[in-house]
Amino acid sequence: MKKWKTIGAAALATVVAAGSMGIFAGCNNTGDADTFTIWMASSVNSSIYNDYGENPVIQYLEKRFDINLEFTTPMLGKELEDFNKLIGSGSYPDVMDLSFYTDSIALLYDDGYGAAMDLTQYIEDYMPNYSQFMEDNTQFTQYAKIDGMYLTLNNYNEAIPNQWGGWMYRRDWIVDYGESQTKGSYSSVEEVEAALSQGSSERTGGFIEPVADDSYEGGYAYADGIVFPDGILTADGYDNPLTLRDWEWMFEIFMQNDYCEYCISLPNIGYHGTGELLSAFGVGPLWNAYDDGTGTFSEIKFGPTEDGYRRYLEKMNEWYEKGWLDPNFTSNSGDMFYAIDGESITSGVVGMWYGTTGQLGDHLAQSSTQTIAALEGIDAWGARQPREGYGARDEASGMYTDDPSVFYLDSQETSRRWIVTDAAEGKNLEKLFTMLDWLYSEEGSIIKYYGLSLKELEEYDIDTSLLEEYDLLEEGCWWWADEDGNRVEEGTPGAKVFVNSKIKNATGDIAVATNGAYFFGLGYDARGLEYDQEPFVRSHAYDEWAVYNNYGTLTGSFTSQFTVEEGSSYNATQETIREYLGKEVPNLIKSGVTDASWNAFLGALRTRKCDSNTELLQSLYDRLH
Structure with missing residues (x-):
């Protein structure tokens, strides 16, 4: 057993508050x-x-490894409070999820006096699959060790997964209302290409009759006639928005529609904390990594003091003045970034929003319990993160033309990490770590990611009432399929995972209730190894949402490398900065930015020690490399 340091007054108060623990x-x-x-x-x-x-996956693990797993979960919205209360009390479970933990991991270990165990030897002895994955993927596992020790077990994905959401827009409105405007009409692809050339002043977007072209899937270029000002034709033959100029072209069209109340909204603080829209201007929301000029994201900068941030504020003010930006965006308090002003979205009065896959295509109309005129004919499409500009001309004018690199993306490194606490000392840890390691094998990762197939259901006697309730018992949650979607035997060359349509097309939590997504393990390469059962509009959105990578986002595994003192200083400064930005950014968006207000903004941020956090992060990066 570890020796415990003397508990301070604050910790003791937490213990007393925990009471029954x-x-x-x-x-x-x-x-x-x-x-x-x-x-x-x-x-x-x-x-x-x-x-x-x-x-069912947990039950299967218990049977396969002759182990008992007992779970507790906090109330929604009380995750961090519950975690801190457990840690502070000294009465905690054997394994704990760190998804909501924001302090340094070193604090949980506390030189051997804290709750977290040093897992290094256990991983070396009992987790060959996990160890091999870490060794083979150092580009995103490089920060998994802290002071040379494995203090956490981390969830990774085998590849960038299909995203659960992203930017989306009313493509049906462009088709229905766009041609009524003088936006350009083209008679040939050559004419389009000339208009979109670098030196052309005719980059206005427009429409063209679909052009027969066998080089595109479906045999047509500009398959629905839409030509964006800067747009990019993808392999399916559809043109897609690429820049903010493309977005503004859409906004002008949206506003011709009597149903459209506004084009886009923002969080009530005036910016996306994950970097959406900001990254179009080459900046992030707070402290992020930037390209050092060699393609390596090793330079730490504070986004709000960069020139691109001012251009963001000026652009949002422009949209606000034109009525494109939600005039009541400051009222969106408490809305998640993927559900901002959700009532307006589900009512069909918004042209563009950050939403989830369940809103693509005509799903909003199909899921509505009433007939809503504004949703008639809805066809919502996914859009990639926008660029401020594109090409040499825009770059010369001072626009940011590189790929966006700071935004929300489910990537190969996830935020879900786990500690094994000293409460597990004396237990059969070999069995625990062997079971966890199996979830990094190919077989185990598939079961974790998709649930149980008929093969697993026949192996052990488990409670299948849930699977029976959702009519999954007869076929299982998934099976192997050939290139035509026909069921084949395991091991058939080229076979891919085929997900039961009752799960694939289900709403709510059926998928996560029947697979092990919330538990430890490796996420399967769904984009590469799963049979594509998706309707076109969803597959297209998956492609658009994953065009770029979020290289500039500082991962939890990186900031977890802070010492206790560094982490405390960093978090205190960050809290002060966030509070100021949340009040001032909306004011600047509404009132506009002048040289005087911009300089005052910069001064206030530096007074609040934004540069000290930049120095802390840069020092940490340099120390680790």
Whole structure:
């Protein structure tokens, strides 16, 4: 057992507040050596089940490895509070999810006096699959160790997965209302290309009759006639928005529609905390990594003090003045970035928004319980992150023309990490780590990601009532299929995973209730190794949302390398800066930016020590490299 440092007053207060948890009951757990308690931050909708242990994948793991897994989950919105209360009390589970933890991992280890165990030797002895993955993917596992130790077990994806959401827009409105405007009409692809050339002043966008061209899927270029000012033709034959100029072209069209109340909204703080839209101007929301000129993102900068941030504010003010930006965006308090002013979106009165896959195509109309005129004919398409400009002419004018690099993206490194606490000391840790490692094998990762096939359902006697309730018992959650989608035997060359349509087309939490997505393990390469069952509009959106990579986002594994003192200083400064930005950015968007207001803005940020965090992060990067 670890020796515990003297508890300070704040920690003691937390312990007392915890009350019924008991003091330090987590240490030297004397329960069943094969039973492990797990605190998990995510929970499945309670209408399906209240105990994650009812998940078929968890039951399968218990049978396969002769192990007992007992889960607890916090109330929605109380994740961090619950985590801190458990850690502060000294009474905590054997395994804990760090998805909502923001302080340094070193604090949890605390030189051997904290809750987190050093997992280095266990990983070396019992986790060959996990170890091999870490060794083979150092580009995003490089920060997995802290002071030379593995203190966490991390969830990674085998490849960049299909995104659950992104930018989307009313393409039907462009078709229905666009040609009524004098936006250009083209008679040939050559004429389009001439208009879109670098030196042309005719980059206005427009329309053209679909052009027969066998080089595109479906045999047509500009398959629905839309030609964006800067747009990019993809392999399916459709032109897609590429720049903010393309977005503004759409906005002008949207506003011709009587149903459109505004074109786009923002979080109430005036910017996306994950970097959307800001990254079009080459900046991030706070501290991010930037290209050092060699293609390596090694230079740390604070976005709000960069010139691109001023251009962002000026552009948002322009949109606000034109009525394109939601005039009431400051009222969106509490809205998640993928559900801003959700009522207006589901009412069909918004032209562009950041949403989820369940809103693509005509899903908003199909899911509505009433007939809404503004949703009639809706065809929502996914859009990539925009660039400020494109090409040499825009670059020469001072626009940012490189790829956006700071935005939300489900990538190969995820935010889900786990600690094994000293409450597990004395238990059968070999069994625990062997089970966890199996979830990084090919077989285990497929089961974690997709759930149980008929093969697994026949292996052990588990409770299948949930699968039976959703009519999944007869076929299983997935099977192997050939290139035509026909079921084939495991091991058939070229076979891909085919997901049961009852899961694929389900709404709500059916998928996460029947697979192991919320648990530890490797995410499968769905984009590369899963049979594409998606309707066209969703497959197209997946492609657009994953065009760029978020190289500039500082990952949790990187900032977790801070010492306790560094982490404390960084977080305190960040909190002060966030508070100021949340108040001042909306004011600048509404009132406009002058030289005086911009200089005052910069001065206020530097007074709040924004540069000290830049120096801390740069020092950390340099230290690690």
